Amino acid sequence: MADSAFFCMLSHEGVLAVRGSDAGKFLQGQLTCNLNYLNDSTASLGARCTQKGRMQSSFRLVLEGDGCLLAMASELVEPQLADLKKYAVFSKSKLTDESAAWVRFGLSQGDATLASLGLELPIEENSVARANGLLAIRVSAERSELWAPAEQADAVKAQLATTLPEADLNAWLLGQIRAGIGQVMAQTRELFIPQMLNLQAVGGVSFKKGCYTGQEIVARMQYLGKLKRRLYRLELAGNALPEPGTPVFSPTHTSAIGEVCIAAQAENGIELLAVLQAEAVEGGILHLGSLEGPRLSLLTLPYELDRDREIQR
DSSP, rough: TSSOOOOEETEEEEEHHHHHTTHHHHTTTBBOOOGGOOOOOHHHOOOOOOOTTTTEEEEEEETTEEEEEEEEEEHHHHHHHHHHHHHOTTTTOOOOOGOOOOGEEEEEEEEEHHTTOOOOOSSTBEEEEETTTTEEEEETTEEEEEEEEGGGGGHHHHHTTTTTTTHHHHHHHHHHHHHTTOOOGGGTTTTOOOGTTTTGGOOOOSSSOOOTTHHHHHHHHHHHHHOOHHHHEEEESSOOOOOOTTTEOOOOOSSSSSEEEEEEEETTTEEEEEEEEEEEEHOOOEEEESTTTEEEEEOOOSOOOOOHHHHTO
């Protein structure tokens, strides 16, 4: 599934655009990632937080034309536009929903196919390649996003289909789960701070960029606080996918000890990412939905949390 060659439509996400001469400056004061690190060949994960450090959205950000494009859960585009516009009144930047202007594909083991489109994409995560109005982003090992202007989408899809089988979105989400990349969905909006999604471990938080909305809380957690809740990868039997926000329980606690982030069908059951209390996870017994719900088992993530390395970003 996630480890095979395929392409799919990334139909679950929309695109928020911020364009204009002040676009970068405006977003630098709003987002967790450092826009000064970005250029035509580098993208980034990131988040936008409330003043209390809770994530309103998470996204992948790429420079394009006279501004920036942020790909996030479709249901979050309009709420984020409405909120960001409050702060953009005195900025020379224009905020719009460009979801209809772009068609985005997820590719697994698709480098040769990208090359046939003129896109020579480096292996480094967050690298970007551009050609003929298209752009490709390396999101994790052997996984990439391909962005096409809407008017080119049919031709691009036809070319992808000559070399790769088309899969459904589940296969892409399974790869995202195995890469350990969490995501804010409509059901989990304002529920997590960035470190709860391990966002600082995958390059989505900069601790050297200066002030942004929620920065004080996020920085205090990194430098002074002990992270009590973080992202874990788990599996369970069955084929009933839990929704984002589904609670997770432990018999050592009287209330929920975390929530599901995203889930996908795997070869033998379900794999998911969930934000959980670390000390409850150490107890080893976890159940989905209720204390009597299906048993969850821990799986590994492809990275480790390293505070000293993370604060250098």
